[in-house]
Amino acid sequence: MLKKKSVFLFALLALVMLVLAACSGDEGGDGDSSDEAEGAEKTIEFMHLWPEGSSKDHYEIVNKIVSQYEEDNPGVKVELEILGNEQYKEKLKVLSASGELPDVGMTWAAGFLKPYVEGEMFAPLNDVLDSGLQENFVPGTTEAYAIEGNTYGLPLELNIAPIFYNKAIFEENGLEVPKTYEEFKNVVDTLRKNDVAPIALGNKDRWTGSLWYMYLADRIGGAETLTNAINRSGSFEDPALVKAAKEIQNLTDMNAFNEGYNALADQEAKSLFMNGQAAMYLIGSWDLPNYTTNEDVPQEFRDSVGFFNFPTVNGQGSLNSWVGGPGVGLFVAENSEVKTESKEFASYFVEQWGQQAVTKAGVIPATKVDTSSVDLPEMYINVLDELSAAENITLFADVQMDPDVAQVHLDAIQSLFGGEITPEKFTELQEEALAEGE
Secondary structure: OHHHHHHHHHHHHHHHHHHHHHHHHHHHHHHHHHHHHHHOOEEEEEEEOOOOOOOHHHHHHHHHHHHHHHHHOOOEEEEEEEOOHHHHHHHHHHHHHOOOOOOEEEEOOHHHOHHHHHOOOEOOOHHHHHOOHHHHEOOOOHHHHEEOOEEOOEEOEEEEOOEEEEHHHHHHOOOOOOOEHHHHHHHHHHHHHOOOEEEOOOOOOOHHHHHHHHHHHHHHHOOOHHHHHHHOOOOOOOHHHHHHHHHHHHHHHOOOEOOOHHHOOHHHHHHHHHOOOEEEEEOOHHHHHHHOOOOOOOHHHHHOEEEEOOOEEOOEOOOOEEEEEEOOEEEEEOOOOOHHHHHHHHHHHHHHHHHHHHHHHOOOEOEOOOHHHOOOOHHHHHHHHHHHHOOEEEEOHHHHOOHHHHHHHHHHHHHHHOOOOOHHHHHHHHHHHHHHOO
16 A cells, blocks of 8 residues: 555656646746747838828838848848828827837927927937947038937938929010019019919928028028027017018918918929929928939929029028028937837938938938039039038928927918918917917
């Protein structure tokens, strides 16, 4: 009996040891699984704002850079989400509210990125710049993305906003490029009398109308007046800023813009210009590809496009003072689970973008360009020359402002163009919003 009990206990002990061994094996299996996970493919979520339909060259360059990166970095995949400009901004707000920003995305400078930085949603990128990338940038570009000593964006573009015009339409109507605002209004008046829409404007997006206001503020009040109002060393109720708003309504009274401009998106206005249905179009130099390298745009149209500087007003202002500044830049999400890889990808993207965007998209990158080593379209060279000669570049107003104030500015711009508020009310609304934000 004792022998049988011993055999039973031995068998039981063996069974326990077998179970323990199996458990130990499972733990070892989990460890192996973890090791496999570490070696498994990592995914970087990258959200950008260059859809194929409206930004074909940009879209294709992004795809090429992503493919190159994945080829150079086995085990890392870049997953793309692509939205148009306004949809992108709205999606970014929604994602930030839920703490689910993409690993890498696009941001604007100054006031736009401030709430994301204050909410600790964007990662500082000083380490990326200090690794040698800083030397590649045009001086002054990365500073627009810096807050309290930390840089939160890697700029991709450097832009100014010319008035593009259709040379064929000007010639047909006996017109010359205006240098003064009086000459400009004569151009508008002649085109309207000849049943040609003078200016293509899609002010549903509102920042497009802000460009016109900014130039008038610059020419009437000087290069610093608007910036001073925004940074609070001045006031939005400055007489020059009120006068600029009045001039906007003078233009609308002249029917200077296409019909329905307040209900049209910028892309729709762009189509009017590119289809020869409007003679002029004020937009950033990011649009240069459509007038230089984009093979989908008829060569005849590209050959007919020129540009000119916003004219002086009553002898005031400088033709070499521009609205513009750094365009979009890349951010890395602070809570990214692949932050190291995301920073490496962002750095890689910036360098490749600078090399490829020049010749393949006619884009002026924020990184330095050796114009002697690349074959560039004439208009591209002319814009680069204007940048070199610029006496001032005023950063886009809505980008300078905190988002809440920018919303007031943009809404007021649309109301001003629509004749729904007076110039005095226009400036008062913004002064109140800026004062509240102090």
